[in-house]
Amino acid sequence: MSPSSSAAGPGSTPIAGADPLSLCAREPHVPADRLVAEMVPPPRFDSVRFGTYVPDPDQPSQHEAVRVLEEFATGLGTDPGASGGRRGFLGFGRSRAPKTPAGPRGVYLDGGYGVGKTHLLASLWHATPAEPSRKAFGTFVELTNLVGALGFQQTVRTLSGHRLLCIDEFELDDPGDTVLVSSLLARLVEAGVALAATSNTLPGKLGEGRFAAVDFLREIQGLSAHFRTLRIDGEDYRHRGLPEAPAPHTDEQVTQAARATAGASLDDFGALLDHLARVHPSRYGALTDDLAAVCLTGVRPVPDQSTALRLVVLADRLYDREVPVLASGLPFDQLFGEDMLKGGYRKKYFRAISRLTALARDAAHLVEAP
Known part of the structure; x- marks a missing residue:
């Protein structure tokens, strides 16, 4: 044909x-191994960095987001496993990773479409001082697909040795998938993995961003305390002045x-x-x-x-x-x-x-x- x-x-x-x-x-x-290997920023965001993000001069929240994320990336330079030996199976057992340090171990980028959330998320991935094999970047859909391909326990084992997991477009419109990923993130946080995420609004929520932060923190249930919310205001950069x-x-x-x-x-x-x-x-x-x-x-x-x-x-x-x-x-x-x-x-x-x-x-x- x-x-x-x-x-x-x-x-x-x-x-x-x-x-x-x-x-x-x-x-x-x-194949499943390709799904794991491809958990890196996609080609469009392969070369982005904090320095290539162009904040809107009329939106101070964009400048502040860059500053906070740069500090967050720097703070990930200390490997929590460096003084605690190797992690046990799935991060549990006698050789379990040290307890997560006090304070937020995750950031949530809250804002409308086109304000550069993915650019900043990818920049955080690039700026985090860890080998690419110890950092993961993907959309919520790609993460749920990984769980479907590997199974829940194997996904925990695969990602628990990472320093950072970035989740773009965290879906809040499927309760089943949200609970699944929330459970996964709880296991990864316990293993010492830092998190960063953006999300979409729930069905019926017409707010472009402020509702999203409340919805996100509620849907991930017990993980809320681990996230610091960064509000990013602004118009869609893809049409700004074009x-x-x-x-x-x-x-x-x-x-x-x-x-x-x-x-x-x-x-x-x-x-x-x-x-x-x-x-x-x-x-x-x-x-x-x-x-x-x-x-x-x-x-x-x-x-x-x-x-x-x-x-x-x-x-x-x-x-x-x-x-x-x-x-x-x-x-x-x-x-x-x-x-x-x-x-x-x-x-x-x-x-x-x-x-x-x-x-x-x-x-x-x-x-x-x-």
């Missing part, structure tokens, strides 16, 4: 003569650009949404491996919430990997209906719009000017 023939789902029209790659033709399988997102292109322009760009994929948008339902979200990163660009024809409103949430995960993985997105059809700010943008997942949808808009701007050069 050729990529062009597999790119169209039921009821859609294949893109005739398409030679590029197709996301719909990919069904990646990701031009509007480029208007969608024609199907012909997108198809020609895909054919002219080595490593680009070309898919009908509706067919891609159908395909995402058949691929576990933990594999969306692998779905985008080695892509130079994603080209989509016929972008239209997302039909339902389940599909919308899958698209959010794909948008996050594309953004992490800096993969430009060239599209025809409707502009990305019309992807989600008004009911979605007013609902409990609105923060995720606005983040997806923001990130896809940035990627569309990155893709503008793929279409040559007349």
